[in-house]
Ligand SMILES: Nc1ncnc2c1ncn2[C@@H]1O[C@H](COP(=O)(O)OP(=O)(O)OP(=O)(O)O)[C@@H](O)[C@H]1O
């Protein structure tokens with residue numbers, strides 16, 4: 001594999017910050033939300049019922065029939081609608097400058113109760129407060145409210161909306177879309193008229209929209225019903241869930257990850273038999289990938305395919321203020337799981353419990369928690385049938401002890417989907433709504449490079465909303481394009497999207513490798529070429545040996561070197577010597593290794609003869625420099641051969657690079673079509 005490495009780091013999104021801060025209203029007013037659980041990608045996370053001082057306006061969402069909000073949707077909504085809403089009104093404009101992470105949000109159970117004056121990082125200050133203060137506060141807040149404004153003059157909007165739906169005879173299937181559309185329109189109108197509404201009313205309106213959005217999400221998502229008991233405070237009950245209803249069929253565009261996990265499913269179906277037959281499995285599997293690419297969904301699917309219980313835990317919930325709580329939760333979790341084996345334990349956000357940043361005052365007891373986790377993982381045998389799946393966006397942030405053999409020693413990458421994957425995901429979610437015949441998912445897929453599965457799902461949902469707002473019967477390309485642009489142009493989006501210039505460089509670089517491979521007789525056949533970033537690489541070309549190679553000929557080794565050189569040569573020829581990049585360093589490593597082995601091991605250098613030089617440290621300076629000289633010559637000649645080929649096939653090189661820019665990933669057959677000068681119709 002030849003890869004172009006990058007230094008691009010995925011960025012963590014901060015889903016709840018906007019929402020939390022949106023509740024800061026100008027006139028020292030605060031609002032409380034209660035009775036509703038907020039789920040992060042359908043995970044459990046319950047904001048407990050709590051009480052606010054009665055002078056504060058408050059809102060019990062459960063009274064309105066809402067039991068859950070989905071963070072992704074809240075975030076979208078706030079991001080897209082709130083700025084317009086706040087414009088020209090006296091709402092403090094710095095509500096989106098603070099950064100309260102979703103995690104600290106959930107750590108701080110009371111964050112919805114916003115009090116006067118504090119603007120930022122509330123949970124952080126709270127973390128620093130002493131435990132006793134925190135406890136005292138809990139009790140103070142506890143029992144006395146829910147007489148809030150919304151109960152007082154509770155939603156004429158809600159009633160009239162219900163009435164409206166009845167009089168309009170909206171079919172049941174469309175009601176949720178209708179409601180959200182209604183709210184969106186309402187909000188827009190509100191922003192236009194700029195009436196002298198007081199801040200309470202504004203806030204209420206926002207809440208109302210959020211509420212409808214929540215309902216929408218609830219109805220839209222079949223997995224939302226999968227919920228667990230919360231583990232607030234010292235209570236640490238764990239309930240598994242049978243995952244029959246989620247299978248690999250539900251996870252689109254991550255074929256390689258599914259294949260890698262297939263064996264785990266076999267194991268879970270019958271651990272004893274599997275191990276008797278000599279199957280060997282890791283205890284822990286690390287799913288690594290950007291947010292929203294389906295890691296959780298995959299873990300659920302593993303349990304579902306094998307029809308075994310699924311235990312969900314989020315790393316952040318082990319990160320406790322109180323001594324021993326995190327550790328005891330881990331203990332309980334494993335005890336339960338072992339008693340119900342075979343089963344899957346899923347630990348989301350593994351880095352937040354197993355990160356290197358232990359010993360920090362912010363996380364006083366995390367060392368303890370990690371140790372407990374390690375002890376539990378070491379404490380059962382592979383054939384006991386417990387598989388632990390951890391998910392993280394940042395594998396490099398994990399404590400090294402966690403990734404040692406016998407722990408999380410298998411890594412499965414869950415990348416952002418490529419154009420084919422995106423097409424499948426779009427089709428899958430489109431099939432859940434009504435869409436026009438003219439809709440071509442592939443066109444949308446091509447324009448959504450870098451989108452995760454969750455974002456594509458959201459794109460389809462937003463298009464459905466838009467159609468509802470515009471009074472359309474079904475979703476057309478217009479709505480899909482609209483919501484695509486909306487998501488693309490939103491603030492902070494696409495932080496990892498490779499800009500066009502870099503994409504172009506990558507495309508030419510990878511095509512360079514591919515062209516050399518294609519036109520060099522002894523090179524291995526190409527398997528595929530891609531400019532989809534995966535892990536630390538911006539793209540790669542993979543080659544497939546026709547059959548297992550026992551021996552390699554000199555010509556084959558030289559061909560491999562040439563293919564390695566192709567990337568840099570392409571950069572130099574197309575962009576000029578001044579614009580070559582650092583991306584070829586691993587290619588050179590590769591080529592140098594081959595050349596070195598040819599000279600020192602395989603007796604393939606005339607000058608040095610058929611002699612091996614194993615310990616180069618013990619050689620005379622003359623021999624050493626002769627070896628270096630030979631290696632240098634081999635590499636230089638290889639570079640020149642590659643240059644010659646790329647110059648000869650400049651036209652094919654360009655065509656291939658352009659095809660890659662359009663289709664991102666090309667398989668062997670598609671590459672052949674492009675190089676033969678035919679028109680490529682992908683799929
Ligand atoms: N590959 C996919 N195929 C189908 N749906 C997907 C896919 N990826 C994401 N989704 C949708 O997005 C939702 C969120 O994905 P999920 O929670 O599995 O992502 P994740 O990788 O665990 O994200 P995070 O790192 O934020 O926890 C899923 O429940 C599903 O609705």
Ligand SMILES: [Zn+2]
Nearest residue numbers: 002003567587
């Ligand atoms: Zn390369």
